[in-house]
Structure formats: C-alpha cells, structure tokens
Amino acid sequence: MLVLVWIVPRDDREILPDVDFQQVADHAQPGYEQTLTNPDVPSSWQANQAEIRTGQDGVVEWYVGFLVLGDDRAQEFVGMSQGLGANDTWTYEKVDRSSPTGSIMIDGVEWDEYDYRDLDPDDAGNTLYSLVHVDDDATHVLYGSHSAESVQELAARIF
Helix, strand or coil: CCHHHHHHHCCCCCCCCCCCCHHHHHHHHHHHCCCCCCCCCCCCCCCEEEEEECCCCCCCCEEEEEEEECCEEEEEEEEEEEEEEECCHHHHHHHHCCCEEEEEEEEEEEEEEEECEEEEEEEEHCCCCEEEEEEECEEEEEEEEECHHHHHHHHHCCC
C-alpha cells in the first residue's frame, strides 16, 4: 500500500476557485435598478467569490472577491462591495469601524482613503487599505490585504 502512495502522482499546486463574476452580475442585474459594478480586471486577477448579499440592516450588497495571482499562486486579496441603498452604518462596518485617513483622486473620482497598512495584518485583516466612494446609486467599498496599488487599480476600473 505504501508503495502505491509513493508512486501515484499528486498535484501539489494550490487549487484556487475561479468564479465568472461578470456572468454572475449579468444574471443578477435584472433584479436591481442600480447597475451592478462589473469591472474589467487584469488577466492576473481571478474572482474567487461573487454574490448578492443582504445584511441584517436590509442593505443589498454586490460582492466580488479577487485574488491577484503571481506564479500561479494567490499573492493578494482585493474585495469589492457595492452597497445598494447603503447607509453610513453599513459603510462603517465594511471598513472595520475605522475612520478615513484622507482622500485620493483616481481618474477624476474622489475616494475616501482608509490607510491602515502600518497595523499588524492580524489586526487589520483584509482591510489594511480601503477606498470608499458614495454616489447617487450606490456606495463602493474596495479593500485589500496587501498593496494600496491593487485597490487603487480596481478603483480606476470602476467608473
């Protein structure tokens, strides 16, 4: 038996879920007046989750989680939450009850910036760096576990 285990080839590569978030958005869109954000992301980005969520507060959220790949492995996480009819409490919870640290213009759109990259990653989780933009239809919250550049790149692809 041990010999069989030793000679049977195994694939030790990381298995990453690959969700067609654009198809999920297209399928869900008829149920909502607001346009669900459906950004064109780089080929090195892979969605690992895409879904409509409804919180206890009644806010409907279009969520997509992206893995930024390098060497066929996940190097970073970038999340996008689009709150439809969101309120300040929903936004506050999405940024882990943090306060903005400034603002930034990306392609002519002003975003509130939440830069907590100086925190220990265990304390900040997936929101070391976040951006928030509120418009008439929705509130966009983008966040990441590593670089500000990846979150900013997603922001540039939203509007």
